[in-house]
Amino acid sequence: MAKEGSRRRTFIMFLLAFLIAFFIVSFVEVLKSSFVPSGTEIPAANAVSVRAPGSFADLAEKVKPAVVNISTTKTVRSGGRGMLRSPFGQEDSLDRHFGDDFFRRFFGDTPRTFKQRSLGSGFIISSDGYIFTNNHVIEQADKILVKLSDGREFEARVIGRDAKTDIALIRIKTSDSLPVAELGDSEKLRVGDWVVAIGNPFGLDATVTAGIVSAKGRVIGAGPYDNFIQTDASINPGNSGGPLFNMEGKVVGINTAIVAQGQGIGFAIPMEMAKAILSDLKAKGKVTRGWLGISVQDVTEDLAKSMKLKDRSGALISEVFKGDPADKAGIQAGDVVTEINGRNVKDTHDLLLMIASMRVDDRISIKVLRDGVERTIQVVVEERTESKEMARARSRDEKQGFGITVQDITPQVARYLGIASRSGVLVADVREGSQADEVGLQPQDIILQVNKVRVTSVKEYQREVSKKSDKNTVLLLIKRGRSTFYVALRK
Secondary structure, eight states: OOHHHHHHHHHHHHHHHHHHHHHHHHHHHHHHHHHHOOOOOOTTOOOOOOOOOOOOOHHHHHHHEEEEEEEEEEEEEEEEHHSSOOOOTTTTTHHHHTTHHHHHHOOOOEEEOEEEEEEEEEEEEETSSSSEEOOHTTTSSSSSEETTTTTTTEEEEEEEEETTTTTTEEOOOSSSSOOOBBBBOGGGGOTTTTTEEOOOOOTTTTTTEEEEEEEEOOOOOTTTTTEEEEESOOOOOTTTTOEOOTTOOOEEEEEEEEEOOOOOEEEEEEEHHHHHHHHHHHHSSOOOOOOOEEEEEEEOHHHHTTTTTTSSEEEEEEOOOOHHHHHHTTTOOOEEEEEETEEEEEHHHHHHHHHHHSSSOOOEEEEETTTEEEEEEEEEEEEEOHHHHHHHHHHHHHHHHEEEEEOOOOHHHHHHHOEEEEESEEEEEHHHHHHHHHTTTTTTOOEEEEEEEEOSSSHHHHHHHHOOOSSSSSEEEEETTTTEEEEEOOO
């Protein structure tokens, strides 16, 4: 009996020891899972494993030699009074006692010049000295000085620049082979990918910051071809023109803009956009872009319903310029562009980016919706020139008197809206804050009369609006739905 009791006690003690050990091991595992060091992979059911980089040191050491500091000097002219102001303020006692031109007569009003200096960044893209940076970094500079990572300095000259994308190509000359930043593919970037920015914020050389891609395809109003990469890697004044690297050490963007009111919000130009214009910048010093000769607008919910479209995708053509490629090919106002060369068109911004990337003399295939029927039209692209842009701007200004854009009511538009053709002109857009906006005009209103004269085309509308009169107002008769009413606009 004594032996049996001893065996029982031994078994119980062994079992207790096993249970205690089990609970200790489980507790330690719980603690370990609460304090996961950087770089540790965390498996989870039905989840993708994520590994944060333990360090960016190797990447930074590899790529920093190709990043440069750019300092510029430019001459700024100013009037005499603008540079030399009275210490008593704008309405000082000297002006009151001796006349409002006392300072000008006493000191003269000779224009003065002064030197303005600024800092930026860039990166070497070829061993013979070609460097990418921002256009705003070197614009109007009298002197551009490039400082390499080893401390050497060279004067650079501008090879080419493009204000619309804010990209510039400059070059330094040296007999040495220079370190080069490898260009990556920005199209492969995904939201959430790690990126590293290197530049010279506030003049602090070779500053390295890291973050992730916060978004792609951002439009911030910087220009007609906005397509920015948004990142939370710190970007500050002086970073402009510097590279944004992926984790392979390849440049995927050119750091260019920040949101002054926010932290952790910076923007970079996609590398694919820079690579697309590199050959033009090298060969011609400017960028040659495609031109179709159309004005477009986004498809609103109301327009989609009235035109019986499936959704709001595509770009609505509001005007076709006579004699330009679209007009020659037979594209019409009221067509909705849905595809170009097989690529879907999401909106007007998407369409503009596609057209800009087209080569002059390319024959492109444009798919449009007209009266609910798909048509494919072949168009030969022409070169976008300043004279064409100015002509377009003049046409737009003429049609945007009082803050409204008007267009002819084509048979297609008339059918969409359920109205008689040539029954007036259509209000296509109303600028916010304009006179037209203040009196309550809306897109899809129809202008029947101008100063009690019936109008049936944009040409007639413009003729009546521009007529000289003793009156300081223009009286418009508006049709909206089943109602008609007058509005008065000041000349």
